[in-house]
Amino acid sequence: MTRQQRPPVRFPLGLDQVHAAPAQRSAARSATPAAPAAPAAVLRPQRPLQQAAQDAARQHAPSGLGLDSVAVRARMVDRLRSGGLRCEPVLQAFSLVERHRFVDTALATQAYEDTSLPIGLQQTISKPSVVACMLALLFDGAHARDQGHLGRVLEIGTGCGYQTALLARLGRAVVSIERLKPLHDRAREHLADHRQADVRLVFGDGRLGHAPRAPYHSIISAAGGDDLPAAWLDQLAVGGRLVAPSTHPERGGQALLVVDRHEQGLTRCWHDAVNFVPLKSGTQ
Numbered sequence: 001m002t003r004q005q006r007p008p009v010r011f012p013l014g015l016d017q018v019h020a021a022p023a024q025r026s027a028a029r030s031a032t033p034a035a036p037a038a039p040a041a042v043l044r045p046q047r048p049l050q051q052a053a054q055d056a057a058r059q060h061a062p063s064g065l066g067l068d069s070v071a072v073r074a075r076m077v078d079r080l081r082s083g084g085l086r087c088e089p090v091l092q093a094f095s096l097v098e099r100h101r102f103v104d105t106a107l108a109t110q111a112y113e114d115t116s117l118p119i120g121l122q123q124t125i126s127k128p129s130v131v132a133c134m135l136a137l138l139f140d141g142a143h144a145r146d147q148g149h150l151g152r153v154l155e156i157g158t159g160c161g162y163q164t165a166l167l168a169r170l171g172r173a174v175v176s177i178e179r180l181k182p183l184h185d186r187a188r189e190h191l192a193d194h195r196q197a198d199v200r201l202v203f204g205d206g207r208l209g210h211a212p213r214a215p216y217h218s219i220i221s222a223a224g225g226d227d228l229p230a231a232w233l234d235q236l237a238v239g240g241r242l243v244a245p246s247t248h249p250e251r252g253g254q255a256l257l258v259v260d261r262h263e264q265g266l267t268r269c270w271h272d273a274v275n276f277v278p279l280k281s282g283t284q
């Protein structure tokens with residue numbers, strides 16, 4: 001798809017309103033009064049990792065709640081559209097991927113609200129409008145404008161795998177890295193039926209990127225740190241685009257950073273304030 005066919009990404013869609021880290025959820029909730037109260041699970045002390053994995057294995061997507069219906073996802077897509085999102089491939093991906101299958105059974109009825117949800121181990125799945133904005137930004141990079149797809153994608157922070165499933169429909173090959181083993185294992189289960197693209201789930205420290213499949217046309221991070229790891233920039237292809245939350249050097253708080261690699265070097269562009277979970281080092 002060419003640039004002429006696709007209107008530019010419109011920003012913001014309330015990006016500053018929320019992808020809250022657990023400690024900051026109450027402030028984020030006050031910005032979105034329609035959002036439900038944070039489930040107690042977020043506030044409980046972290047369970048041992050092994051038990052979390054066992055719990056995850058017991059979870060099954062609920063049936064009989066009407067969540068499987070196309071209409072439920074169509075309503076979510078309509079809301080994204082009326083919020084200003086115009087990137088048709090991204091809207092199409094949202095209409096196809098069943099978000100309720102990626103969250104805890106107890107939260108499934110909230111899966112199609114525009115809210116972030118806990119996925120265990122003090123991590124959260126971003127609200128759909130934030131994910132959609134980031135994907136639309138990726139789609140506005142040079143490679144995607146020329147080719148009509150995201151090409152080879154590197155995702156940092158697999159989490160429950162929801163965004164990975166969307167990326168699988170938008171790219172040609174996806175490498176997704178997660179540092180928490182129980183989440184990596186759970187995402188593998190969730191993604192068993194989402195193999196549209198060549199998807200490789202990697203358990204490791206995403207700060208190092210994934211050199212064996214580099215360079216990437218699209219890099220996206222679901223966790224933010226004070227700096228952009230050098231490996232991400234090294235592994236970004238010419239014509240490629242990176243979208244990640246990062247600490248803004250002047251404003252101080254986290255904001256969305258877009259980096260493009262050109263023949264001549266890199267350009268950076270800061271977008272709205274955001275609030276993502278921290279990008280941590282090592283694995284657990």
Ligand code: SAH
Binds near residue numbers: 280
């Ligand atoms: N897009 C995800 C959101 C997950 S939240 C989803 O759809 O569920 C962010 C994730 O980033 C968490 O699972 C966290 O463990 C992970 N993360 C944080 N630092 C990381 C790192 N250095 N490498 C890989 N994953 C990391």
